[in-house]
Amino acid sequence: MKNIDSTSHLSGKSIFIDDMPEIQGTLFAAVVTSPIAHGKLLSIDFSEAETLPGILRTFTYRDIPGENQIGGIVPDEPLFAEKELHFVGQPVALIVGKSDFICQRAKQLVTFDMDILHPVTTATEAFERNQFISPPRTFKMGDPENAWKECAHVFKGTAESGGQEHLYLETQGAYAIPMEKGKLKIYASTQGPTAIQKQTARVLGIPMHQIEVDVNRLGGGFGGKEDQATPWAVMVALAAHHLNKPVKLILSRHDDMYMTGKRHPYTTHFKIGLSKEYKILAYEASYLQNAGAAADLSPAITERTLFHCTNSYFIPNVKATVHSCKTNLPPNTAFRGFGAPQGMFAIECAIHLASKELNIPVEEIQKINLLKEGDEFPYGQKAQNVMLDNSWLFADKQWNIAKLQEDINQYNAQHTLKKKGFSIFPITFGVSFTNTVMNHARALVHIYQDGSVGISTGAVEMGQSVNTKMMQVAA
Known part of the structure; x- marks a missing residue:
């Protein structure tokens, strides 16, 4: 079905706030x-x-x-x-x-x-000054304090993810x-x-x-x-x-x-431990969220960071803590992903650091640590209907990852000024709201005497074609 707004958008006839008479x-x-x-x-x-x-x-x-x-x-x-x-x-x-x-x-x-x-503009300085928007939150699973003794390889690092307009x-x-x-x-x-x-x-x-x-x-x-x-x-x-x-x-x-506020910059200090077979046995992360000068939605965003701290991997021993740090910037706010990209980015940085230090392809670590059916997330939920292995195999078949990486390495060896790169990583994203009441919705449907239908909902049209989708559902 054609987007019901596309013609008016293309012709400049769609009315926005500044177009209103x-x-x-x-x-x-x-x-x-x-x-x-x-x-x-x-x-x-x-x-x-x-x-x-x-x-x-x-x-x-x-x-x-x-x-x-x-x-x-x-x-x-x-x-x-x-x-x-x-x-x-x-x-x-x-x-x-x-x-x-x-x-x-x-x-x-x-x-x-x-x-x-004196203005404080970084999460690190705010953390050192004990300037926080809300108390820290921690997710813990297994025995991360003692798991390090079982690890053949342990690496520490810091991941910086910036803001975004x-x-x-x-x-x-x-x-x-x-x-x-x-x-x-x-x-x-x-x-x-x-x-x-x-x-x-x-x-x-x-x-x-x-x-x-x-x-x-x-x-x-x-x-x-x-x-x-x-x-x-x-x-x-x-x-x-x-x-x-x-x-x-x-x-x-x-x-x-x-x-206005942006996507939250994060400074994340991490520690990752692997077995001789490169299974991830332990992971710790301390996230410093740059919240800006007021809370806005930062506390909810910290929670989603924790929900996605291990991304698509099963790690038996995890400790993840997030600090929402108060700085002298506009209050940072919701942005697509809502804190999840920052959590995913940190675990991927940890895996990439391990692959670099061990001199093995990062895909080797990623692939063997993917979630399996029944594996547990650090917040207690068990993974169901897991398709990660199949998705990875499909991607490998589609693009031939090893051959693609080999071609890139060969190209880079032959070119001084122009380089190519390749990266792949899985994503596991929770689609619901952490505030359960926000997962509820209602619609009011009027059927008029001439047979036409009017639909009222709380959905906001912001480019996702929600009004067109409602018409499809009603039809």
Whole structure:
């Protein structure tokens, strides 16, 4: 079945937040942000900005009728900074005016009086300073402390996996419209409309039923519009609530990239032990997660890192600990894989280090350690319907791994400036949420008198063609 949105996408007719027709009297907003990574905020001067024609009002934490808090898992993230600045790009205030252009000009005129403090930007330094978002979590199986004595080969190392920008085509944005009886309708580019509804109610001090959040579609999300879409929607809701006018905020690409969180960088210290036959007998990993300045979804992401700490391999003795470290960066957030790639990367680095030190092909270690039916993961689940051996054999048959590696080595020996490389590794990924309530879903189906059907669900269209799939299921 053809994607029902493909024609409108290709013709430019699909409507995103910034394409929506604006209601007469719509105001625009720009976010004033911290220019430093860490410091005391002594005062803010809006006087010059407020003299520009078309600027109507500035909002700070003092204008919040409810709670200055938008943290989800951990309530540690203010909507606007109060007395301390924690990262470059942290929202401090909102400027509202008659055009986006004038608001952007005005925010450049805002000045700060600050005391600059030492910024912590790496997980290693945060770990050494005992700066943590949440308590450490550990998965343990077998007897890893004593298993090392049985190992013929033991190797230690460190794996560094960096951050990553989501770079969704549509930047963060929201449009809030005041309704009658103090209600609000918010159009947002979000993967989590319920989070926006909940946090808007929290900040405004009104019941959730007075807030309606509507999502038509996203121009990409990839995890970057889960909790990270919340502040911008809450800000325009705050302004619309006070001014009783529609308010729109669309981040520029520049603002979006420096104000929002990324994939979590990890520093992982590992230790791996193998038998003479290269069976992995023991594995230890200490993950230092760079969470940024607030929790966001970091605690949940640490859990998935642990769930995938051994990837597709059975290791009888495992100890894996993850530390969510607080740094002076924008709060890092969900990204495709949700912490699993960092866990997989570390065990693969350990296996590659062992293969290098033992001077054997890495595939030799990988293949003999693949999970078998009934093998146990470090968190207690037993593997069922395991197809890893078959998948590996299929890949080897398809590409002839040994021959491919031989050809690459020969090519590299003959070429000085241009080189080739080859890597293969399995992936075992859990498809459900660790928060079990999030695995529940409902749908409301209306069958009308003319025989047509309307379907309502909580699914968000973000490029995965979910609306097309719903039509297929209904049909």
